[in-house]
Amino acid sequence: MASISSLGIGSGLDLNGLLDQLYVAERSKLEPIGQQIESQQVKISAYGELKGALSAFHDATQALNENALYQSLSTSISGDAVQAAADGEASPGRYDVSVDTLATAGSIATQRVDGLDTVLTEADSELNLTFADAELNQRVTIEAGSTLQDVRDAINADPQAAVNASVINDGSGYRLALMSKQSGSDATLLATDFAEMASDATLTDVTIAQAGQNATFSVNGISIESATNQVDDAIQGVVLDLQSTGQSSLLVEEDTQPAREGIDSFITAYNELKSTAGRLTAFNGEEGQAGELIGDSTVRIIESRLRSDLGNELGGEEGYQRLDELGISLSVDGRLELDEQKLDAALAESPAAVGAFFLGADEADGLAGRLDATLSQLLDEDGALESAVSGAENRIESLGDRYQLMEQRIDTTIARYQTQFGQLDAMLAQMNQTSAYLTQQLGMLDAQMGGGMSGQ
Incomplete structure (x- = not known):
């Protein structure tokens, strides 16, 4: 509000x-x-903080609802003959692997050509590639005027040619080297008609061929043959990568570490949620400070529903039914406490039984599934948390309207005061003028009366 500088001039006020x-x-x-x-x-900001903690707990809960978490296996290997990786279909056990030969790819080096610029074909022709497995046989089109490098490029550009081509200098000339893309005896390149195709050039020496071979090895004394060194069907659920000839021992064991880490994250996320809710609803009597959501019904609803899910039995007939049977219990302050030895013992005895507690029969009716459903409802757009945020936003809008209306009323009131003060100033100015006039007249009258009396 700007002050009116002329106010008070007339009255002196x-x-x-x-x-x-x-x-x-x-x-x-x-x-x-x-x-x-x-x-x-402030409440909306606090709800956002609470939502973040609730979402983190939801993520940790969903992680516990994954079946693979309780079926993890680890592999340990002694010896350099193989490397291995196991998946959920593998069976724990010890496997002795003896590698006799590694799978190799066959190759052929063609007859020697004197120079790289030697033209091999004056007319369009074909290079026939013949394999041990006739299904791999291929004819590669070679254009007229092709050199050895052009033949190489034509072979590599043909997606159906089951070889990789290169040019090798053997010290006396150049050869076209063809290596089978696949290893094993069936993928061996047996022959080419390179000499017939390159009939326009002078070729020397002979074709040099090296046959491909299968890998031969044994697992626990059982002989196995494979066209490749990566074998995924010898041991169910285990991929073997043959590295060298020799002996290796493979030990496949249940790995409880992922499940343990998942449960630890679950406990940590819940306790952080509990700490966040506690801080937002706390009251510091000494300092007289109250949490942003003290007495808030939404927080009570969230805590009550989660406490119910965590504390109630699953209601099944077999296996674990309560968290405390796994060494996880609700403390007096509502936080989760962990008996590490009890949980480790349960995981060591049967990871599947621990998984069944969290997963349930159909990955929906275990503890994790039950909590997932509750948390999804709480975090839903129509859930308690979003409803509370919407309520606060509606109140802010309503209060904003009241604030604006009140400002308008204040401006109207001040304008009325200003008008009244202007009228008062004018009236007092007129009264001051009248007072001054009367004072002047009375002074003159007094002077006249005083002069007359002195003349008598």
Whole structure:
């Protein structure tokens, strides 16, 4: 509000100062509304913090609802003959692997050509590639005027040619080297008609061929043959990568570490949620400070539903039925406490039984599935948390309307005061003028009366 500098000139009163004081007094009526708006904004921020902690617990809960978590296997190997990896279909056990030969790819080096610029074909022709497995046989089109490098490029550009081609200098000339893309005896390249195709060039020496071979090895004394060194069907659920000839022992064991880490994350996430809720609803009597959500019903609803899910039995007939049977219990302050030895013993005895407790028969009716359903409802757009945020936003909007209306009323009131003060200033100015006139007239009258008396 801008002060009117002319106020008070006529009366001599500090009407501008008085009007400013009235303006401040009227504006103070807005403070309670502003404080309420700020309170609701703080609540929305607190709800966001609570939602973050709730979402983190939801993520940890969903991780416990994964079947693979309780079927993890680890492999340990002694010896350099093989490397291995196991999946959920593998069976724990010891496997002795003896590698006799590794799978290799066959190759052929063609007859020697004197120079790289030697033209091999004057007309379009074909290079026939013949394999041990006739299904791999292929004819590669070679254009007229092709050199050895052109033949190489044509072979490599043909997606159906089951070889990789290169040019090798053997010290006396150049050869086309063809290596089978696949290892094993069936993928061996037996022959080419390179000499017939390159009939326009002078070729020397002979074709050099090296046959491909299968890998031969044994697992626990059982002989196995494979066209490749990566074998995924010798031991169910185990991929063997043959590295060298020799002996290796493979030990496949149940790995409880992923399940243990998942449960630890679950406990940590819940306790952090509990700490966040506790801080937001706490009251510090010594400092007189209250949490942003103290007494908030939404927090009570969330805590009550989660406490119910965590504390109730599953209701099954077999296996674990309560968290405390796994060494996880609710403490007096509502946090989860862990008996590490009890949990480790349960995982060591039967990871599947621990998994059944969290997963349930159909990955929906275990503890993790039950919590997942509850948390999904709480975090849903129509859930308790979003409803609370929407309620706070609606109150802010309503309070904003009240604030605006109150400002308009204050401006109207101050405008009325200003008009009245202007009228008062004018009236007092007129009264001052009248008073001065009367004082002047009375002075003159007094002077006249005094002069007359002295003449007598």
